[in-house]
Amino acid sequence: MRAYLPQFELITPTALEDALKLLAREPGQWEPFAGGTDLMVLLEAGKLAHQRFLNIWRLKELHGMEETRENVTLGALTTYTEVQKHETLQREFPLLCRAAAVTGSVATQNRGTLGGNIANASPAADSPPALLVYDAELELLSARGARWVRYAQFHKGYKQMDLAPDELIARIRLPRRANVAPGFSPASWGWHEYYSKVGTRSAQAISKVCFAGAAQMANGRIADIRIALGSVAPTVVRCAKTEEFLRAEEKLTPAAVQKAQEILAGEIAPIDDFRSTARYRRRVAQNLLGEFLGSAVR
């Protein structure tokens, strides 16, 4: 327990322009600080090298959600609680809502943000597998301008991101899976969605394995499938080879499922650490795939 405040500096701009200007002037010097649910933990534990923080919570451009025919776009400062309550997200992007509901605790969900979860770049984060399944894109903003990157290409290695020192994650864009009619739900187009987080307890736990999957079924066959996992590699991973194999299969026979599980094992690289073992994680990842596929054909 700490008796006093840890030593760090924090400034709070209220205009996006000021924040970007500061990042441009002293790139890499200022660590963006949003809901604080990750950074406060590290700060208080004395595990953070950074001493200077840029509080972006007041930047209203980074809050809010927007819907068009093609996309749902979320401000980077959208909280897990906001995600869970959003009707369009519940209907069209249910995995993201489920991930938000099992992240931390209620109080964490009230403050923690999607953008923060992405920027923290933990391979064990709960919402990124859902973002990967939904082909999310990120808007990165700097004084030099804005650019969009595919989230699947954003994490370059353990805690390595395609994010320049002067850039902020501004928005997260989720492409809608079909032209939207009122009341549209992917389920009515044959989409089956599955999310599972395996941890030590249900609140506050960091995942041992986290699995997000969506499969579009047509006449008992997989028309489209997306699979992403957390906690099984240096970054969250989308399992393209497993997806490709499953898309090509005529029928989901037990042999096909087993083959898919073998391919999956080759696409992940889990490690032993204090939360779990590589062997357990690989086996559980395969079992979750089995459960997902089993529930999709049922």
Place this chain on the structure above:
Amino acid sequence: MSKRKLPTQKGLSRRAFLKTTGAAVSAGVVSGAAAELLNAQSTAKNKVAGPGEVPITLRVNGETHNLNVEPRVTLLDALRDRLDLTGAKKVCDRGTCGTCTVLVDGKAAYACSMLAIDAQGREILTIEGLAPEGELHPISAAFVENDAQQCGFCTPGFVMACKAYLDRNPNPTEAQAKKALGGNLCRCGTYIGVRAAVLDAAARMKGGR
């Protein structure tokens, strides 16, 4: 961590303290200069607060408080050290145990993980503001009568998390109550009593008590 700072007091700002401590001086001065530069270039409307003390206004338990804090001060430290509201406890100080739970605009928040400066313009409710002086809120009463505490140190956090939950979900099942309070820890292990208290409190609050 080797670096520890003195509790913030009037007359000894953190900057002044840093300037007298050698090693940390250069970092402090450079960033200060950067912030001042930014401030100078900002329009009056677009203010950058910090890193030095800034005046803030907090609405706590229906009262307005004006105070000066550095932007890095947490809501918990502001409540406990500045406003003498020590009901919210400082235990893990890293968003894990829930003893510092307060309501911010009606939602449960860990005061240790929120900056005081970001709590401005919000209605903050601490355990002290839950019921008038000398009275017990139905939730507190339910905790007492259901033996929902042993040492009691975690209790204010549990009560506030319970309040945030019941205000929105007046008819919880035991499983829902368990999930809602998943972010609060009790090392004495009084969870069974706590869950009973939540259900009892829900019944009491519906009765208008």
